[in-house]
Amino acid sequence: MKTIKIFTVIIAAIFSMSILNAQENEGEILTTTEITVKQGHNAQFIEGVKAWKACYLENNGKEDWNMWHRQQGEGNFYIMSGNLSNWAEMDKEDPSSEACYITLINLIMPHIEKVSSRIARHMPNVSSKSSATPKYINVTYYQVHKEYLFEEVVSTVTEAIKSKEEAPRGEWYHIKFGGPEAADFIFAYPFNKYAEMDVKRDSPAKIYTDLVGEEKAAALWEKWFETLENSWSYTYKLNSDMSN
Numbered sequence: 001m002k003t004i005k006i007f008t009v010i011i012a013a014i015f016s017m018s019i020l021n022a023q024e025n026e027g028e029i030l031t032t033t034e035i036t037v038k039q040g041h042n043a044q045f046i047e048g049v050k051a052w053k054a055c056y057l058e059n060n061g062k063e064d065w066n067m068w069h070r071q072q073g074e075g076n077f078y079i080m081s082g083n084l085s086n087w088a089e090m091d092k093e094d095p096s097s098e099a100c101y102i103t104l105i106n107l108i109m110p111h112i113e114k115v116s117s118r119i120a121r122h123m124p125n126v127s128s129k130s131s132a133t134p135k136y137i138n139v140t141y142y143q144v145h146k147e148y149l150f151e152e153v154v155s156t157v158t159e160a161i162k163s164k165e166e167a168p169r170g171e172w173y174h175i176k177f178g179g180p181e182a183a184d185f186i187f188a189y190p191f192n193k194y195a196e197m198d199v200k201r202d203s204p205a206k207i208y209t210d211l212v213g214e215e216k217a218a219a220l221w222e223k224w225f226e227t228l229e230n231s232w233s234y235t236y237k238l239n240s241d242m243s244n
Contacts, residue, residue, distance in 0.1 A: 027121060027122030027123065027124040027127070028083045028084065028085060028121075028122045029083065029084040029085075029086070029087065029119060029120070029121060029122075030081060030082075030083060030118075030119070030120045030121070030122060030173055031081065031082050031083070031084060031117070031118075031119055032079050032080065032081045032117065032118045032119075032120070033079070033080040033081075033115060033116075033117050034077070034078075034079050034115065034116045034117070034118065035077070035078045035079070035080065035112055035114075035115050036075060036076070036077050036112070036113045036114040036115070037075065037076040037077070037078065037111055037112060037113060038111055038112065038113045039075060039113075041110075041111035042076045042111075044107075044110075044111045045076070045078075045108065045111040045112070046239075046241075046242065047107070048103075048107035048108040048111060049067065049108060049242045050241060050242060051103055051107050052100050052103045052104055052107065052108060053242065053244055055099065055100035055103045056096050056097060056099075056100050056244070057244070059095070059096040059099040059100065060096055061094070061096035061097060061244075062096070063082065063094065063096075063097075063244070064082065064243075064244050065080055065081065065082040065243060065244055066080070066081050066082070066133060066238060066243045067079075067080050067238070067239045067242035067243045068080075068081065068137065068236035068237065068238055068239070069236060069237050069238075069239050070234050070235075070236050071136075071234065071235040071236065071237055072234050072235060073234060075113075078239075078242075079236060083122075116178075116179060117177075117178070118175055118177065118178040118182060119175070119176050119177040119178070120173040120174060120175040120176060120186065121173065121174045121176055122171065122172075122173055123151075123154075123171075123172040123173060123174055125155070125158075126154055126155055126158040126168055126172045127168055127170065127171045127172050128167050128168045128169065128170060128171060129167065130190070132190075133238065134190035134191060134192055134238070135191070135192045135193070135237065135238055136190070136191050136192065136193075136194075136235060136236065136237050136238070137188045137189065137190050137191075137235070137236050137238075138188070138189040138191070138233060138234075138235050138236075139186055139187070139188050139189075139233060139234055139235075139236060140186065140187045140189075140231060140232070140233040141183035141185075141186050141231060141232050141233065142183055142184060142185040142186070142187070142228065142230075142231045143183050143184055143228075143229040143230040143231070144184045144185065144227045144228055144229055145226070145227050145228075145229055146226070146227045147174075147184060147185075147227075149223055149226065149227040150184070150185065150224075150227045150228070151174075152223065153220060153223050153224045153227070154172060154185075156208070156220060157204045157205075157207075157208050157220070160204070160207050160208040160211045160212070161204055161207055161208075163211065164202075164207050164211075169189060169204075170187055170188050170189040170190060171187070171188045171190075172185065172186070172187050173185065173186045173187075173188070205217070205221070208220065
């Protein structure tokens, strides 16, 4: 998505810092721009993004993006995300976005403290088929020692979930480009209201254990703990006014 690329490149250049057409087992490319807003500047940042969006649409902009607001953690943190079908889309020009450069510089940049970017690949074989955009996503980040082993565990447990529930529960992504502090994999679980979190569901571990038995499950958990280095999670809320 050229719009996301330009937005990211301009911001990153100023700060001098470093985010369904499947190919074989690789899915869409997910681009994300992670934005930390200065303390006390959230309202101005929101209005600035709305103004940039209005400018983009007035200049016949065609690209889509989602703006997610993190619900936990320190300060105001946003993720602007978009999808590419292939790498060649990164080469496409987007005059509509370039026409809004001044809006970006004057109305958005003064309210940003920090920005970074990530590029990830969707993992369609272990992800759900839903194309609807949810109101919320719970995102779990994983840093691992051995990516091939982590993918083996995820694939095995996902097959168990599919055998019971017919489909995976969310979307897996493999991060391809990002800084040394970035996660290696992310899992996004969609929901539309917090009441859905109260619904009792068997954990993936229980589903797999019930399917194969304690002994075989224990062997898989040993692989899991061998590869897993760290994990953390946040909930994000979609801001439709700042999305397109």
